[in-house]
């Protein structure tokens with residue numbers, strides 16, 4: 052069995068060595084294969100990383116021996132050497148939350164064909180610039196690539212030497228988690244499915260590309276997904292980055308240039324998702340598991356499901372899921388949701404995102420949402436929240452490297468006597484770097500005593516987002532530095548480039564505080580890594596404070612032990628900086644201990660394996676329900692069960708089971724005579740106890756069943772109970788609670804009623820129903836009704852009430868009293884009335900539940916448990932519905948089938 056882990060970027064990619072590139076080491080004028088040039092100089096803080104691959108050519112088959120064990124294949128110091136099997140399993144060392152370097156902008160990878168080449172005039176006039184750029188490149192100064200793509204460019208790459216290297220794009224947290232789970236034996240065979248993260252069209256049809264694909268598959272267990280550059284660019288740079296990423300993080304651009312409502316790049320998104328699905332389908336074998344990750348691949352579960360109806364598919368969203376109010380702005384909202392719903396299990400980082408997703412589906416797809424997931428027409432999809440975490444084991448090993456200690460020493464010396472606030476973020480609006488700098492400026496303004504004594508080190512990673520943000524942030528940095536810097540002091544160190552892993556770990560270890568001001572963020576693993584590095588084990592600063600935006604997923608794990616901030620509130624953020632710096636050691640330690648415990652509890656490996664086990668469980672459960680092999684009710688078995696028992700309890704649903712559905716908002720005018728006769732016949736045997744359950748009001752049921760003495764009744768779906776032979780109703784629900792929520796819900800219902808001509812509200816004792824079957828415009832009414840249900844679910848969750856969109860109506864009822872709670876009360880009361888000398892452990896030896904609806908499923912479940920636990924000798928649960936059921940048998944002949952079956956039993960008095 053193989054687990055496919057589909058994520059947009061593979062953990063590996065390839066780098067090419069182009070003929071004519073200067074040999075590695077030319078920064079210092081020497082050529083030393085495998086060495087990282089920067090190390091040949093006296094190390095300076097945050098020297099730019101060279102991006103040119105300057106290794107002498109070598110063939111793909113001969114792996115180059117690395118001289119410096121801490122450098123990766125690319126000469127960047129980001130990977131531990133494969134010392135032994137444990138170290139090997141630790142894999143790539145890199146921050147969990149990575150940057151996303153601009154796609155198609157590396158000089159050692161082919162250029163994209165997505166954009167047409169610039170006109171020749173421009174190329175000519177650019178030549179001098181290109182010369183200059185090359186010159187600067189030789190000096191180690193990184194410049195954006197200026198060469199336009201051409202046929203010769205393609206040919207060069209098609210024949211150049213290449214090597215597999217660790218990719219610097221993609222989800223580091225996911226990779227670390229998978230590697231940790233594998234290392235700990237919680238994940239068996241697994242195969243990554245993803246793109247190389249570079250334009251590949253130039254290589255299409257070449258042996259080169261085939262070799263790359265083969266090598267990744269055979270040596271690294273990675274299936275490469277190839278798509279045209281245009282598709283990838285449209286998918287990633289446009290649909291993902293300009294539409295999904297902002298909208299999922301609550302940034303709906305409201306300016307006229309906004310692309311949020313356009314869908315011109317939608318087709319590219321579909322194409323890339325289809326390419327992933329095709330790759331998975333082609334390689335899938337029975338028993339394999341498919342895990343699809345993140346917002347880049349929302350359609351993949353649905354596409355795979357279409358081809359492989361039985362596949363076990365999980366989907367996890369790493370970023371935030373917004374409120375339905377925001378999500379509904381997307382033009383392709385339904386397609387996206389339906390794509391995700393192809394999975395058996397959908398995971399989110401925290402409960403808030405799960406709730407938003409359930410509400411969004413209930414609102415936009417009119418799907419029935421339950422706390423466990425979504426009941427679709429033909430399947431149930433489970434929905435869970437499970438936060439990802441870091442891998443403390445590999446982090447700890449990486450932290451022990453001498454390079455980290457070296458950087459700690461350098462920084463210790465450089466910042467002696469200063470307090471350090473550190474941060475490493477992507478430079479896009481969502482991450483709130485601008486807000487952070489403004490509050491830091493405010494802090495320095497308000498607290499002159501701290502000037503000269505504090506430094507903010509902000510590492511800003513590049514993004515594909517091209518905006519004025521860059522300029523704004525640089526302006527603020529300049530303003531702060533020019534206000535308070537002097538020859539020996541600079542209040543902000545701003546690095547617009549990534550730092551290597553050793554420097555990153557040193558930075559986290561030496562900090563006095565980490566400051567995260569994301570406007571929204573799925574999780575934020577940088578804060579986990581920081582807390583881990585603050586244990587003081589490598590003799591550095593310890594128990595530093597964490598200033599963390601309340602809009603990150605991580606903040607919901609930390610229980611207020613962080614300094615939680617609203618990044619929009621500059622004053623509060625400035626105050627939080629002061630609190631962080633002036634906090635006493637004892638309080639710092641107390642807070643850190645709690646935070647550290649949370650970090651170690653929610654590890655990446657736990658996350659990965661727990662998701663896996665949950666998928667296994669829900670898949671089993673869904674399959675059990677899906678099996679059309681829920682047997683038909685066997686009359687002969689039922690008769691035998693009935694005949695060999697003496698204390699029988701029947702719990703029978705009313706509408707749809709004992710009578711055909713009538714208009715729900717009307718009292719049935721005619722008594723259903725046949726039903727009453729059958730019930731009376733059964734009750735002639737005093738070994739039988741019968742309860743009828745219904746959503747109707749007590750007075751309606753009284754009227755309907757006045758000719759069946761000794762019948763027990765459950766009204767309003769479990770809110771009222773009348774015992775057999777009794778004339779009084781027991782109110783099960785808490786009437787004060789009901790009164791309170793009814794007031795608020797009625798206001799909401801009235802609002803929608805006024806906008807839905809022809810609709811009406813039915814006020815039951817414990818529930819309210821918004822009926823729109825007779826609305827003048829049914830389609831419009833249905834939209835109002837789903838909005839109404841979602842409005843109630845948003846506004847009244849704390850009042851323990853929920854709104855359920857049903858066929859032609861929205862039912863609003865309490866969460867805590869159901870048909871099942873009523874059935875349990877009946878059973879408990881029967882047990883309480885058992886004579887003390889009786890030795891049976893159960894008041895009944897035969898329990899039959901028959902029903903056809905959603906509410907009845909809970910009663911089936913409860914009854915089956917009594918059977919499974921052998922509390923009741925014979926348990927028969929029968930569903931009339933065609934939907935998935937918990938019942939152990941089905942009856943396809945509808946109401947007359949039920950009446951016939953009961954009539955047969957009644958003959959055996």
Ligand SMILES: O=P(O)(O)OC[C@H]1O[C@H](O[C@H]2O[C@H](CO)[C@@H](O)[C@H](O)[C@H]2O)[C@H](O)[C@@H](O)[C@@H]1O
Nearest residue numbers: 148149150151222224369439572573574575576
């Ligand atoms: O920028 P992208 O290539 O589109 O990828 C989005 C981000 O993915 C990863 O972050 C997300 O997952 C993390 C782990 O679950 C979570 O901590 C974070 O909040 C999510 O946004 C990746 O770490 C980021 O670098 C990417 O930008």
